[in-house]
Amino acid sequence: MARETLLIITLVELADNLVDDYDVIDVLTVLSDRCVETVDVDAAGVMLAWPGGELQYVASSSDSMRIIELFQIQVDEGPCVDCFNDGQPIVNHILNVDDGRWPRFTPRAIELGFTSVNCVPMRLRGRTIGALNFFSSHEGQLAVEDVAVARGFADVATIAILQHQSSLNANTLNEQLSNALNSRIIIEQAKGMVRQAADSDMDEAFARMRGHARNHNEGLTDVAIAIVTGTLDPGTLDVLKPKRA
Numbered sequence: 001m002a003r004e005t006l007l008i009i010t011l012v013e014l015a016d017n018l019v020d021d022y023d024v025i026d027v028l029t030v031l032s033d034r035c036v037e038t039v040d041v042d043a044a045g046v047m048l049a050w051p052g053g054e055l056q057y058v059a060s061s062s063d064s065m066r067i068i069e070l071f072q073i074q075v076d077e078g079p080c081v082d083c084f085n086d087g088q089p090i091v092n093h094i095l096n097v098d099d100g101r102w103p104r105f106t107p108r109a110i111e112l113g114f115t116s117v118n119c120v121p122m123r124l125r126g127r128t129i130g131a132l133n134f135f136s137s138h139e140g141q142l143a144v145e146d147v148a149v150a151r152g153f154a155d156v157a158t159i160a161i162l163q164h165q166s167s168l169n170a171n172t173l174n175e176q177l178s179n180a181l182n183s184r185i186i187i188e189q190a191k192g193m194v195r196q197a198a199d200s201d202m203d204e205a206f207a208r209m210r211g212h213a214r215n216h217n218e219g220l221t222d223v224a225i226a227i228v229t230g231t232l233d234p235g236t237l238d239v240l241k242p243k244r245a
Contacts, residue, residue, distance in 0.1 A: 032059050033061050064112050068112055083121050095109050097110065117136070
């Protein structure tokens with residue numbers, strides 16, 4: 001499939017998911033997956049700043065990406081942290097333990113198989129709400145058009161989130177963001193249960209949860225809650241139906 005066609009499909013898919021009561025985690029997971037498909041990277045992830053200002057992991061395209069995102073938060077160091085704090089993109093940074101930039105983060109990223117990183121702030125009119133990260137495990141730099149696509153995706157996600165927030169009062173917004181963080185915890189618990197039941201890895205377990213949610217027109221968080229509370233058998237989930245060309 002031509003990248004131009006895939007970009008159009010991605011934008012339509014994101015718009016289709018941005019309904020009144022949309023699941024932030026599900027939408028940003030779709031964004032992460034499509035970034036990997038359209039940009040020359042191996043993994044992508046999103047971090048958002050919650051009301052207190054601290055970064056939180058929200059979504060990723062793979063479990064290894066989830067691990068490295070959480071590690072950045074734990075050590076308060078890495079490309080996403082710098083990108084969010086400075087509001088500036090990090091483009092084609094080769095991970096090298098000798099450069100001293102991220103002494104704790106870099107060795108961990110290399111251990112997970114990543115060799116380079118790009119990071120784009122989710123920023124609109126001077127307000128930065130998070131960052132979109134791209135990691136590669138192969139040599140070479142992102143082309144100019146790939147960087148442009150990455151920035152475009154970050155802008156689309158930022159506008160969508162801020163537009164939704166603008167319709168909420170401050171109390172409702174804080175409650176929604178707190179609920180999203182709690183949803184992330186429940187989803188991780190459910191992933192572990194599905195992984196064990198299906199004898200799969202975490203990526204496949206998450207794909208099965210998302211597939212079941214899409215096939216039954218349910219929210220990803222709702223499916224996770226059903227699994228954790230025992231009302232949905234984690235071994236009976238549907239698989240994600242392939243998208244139509």
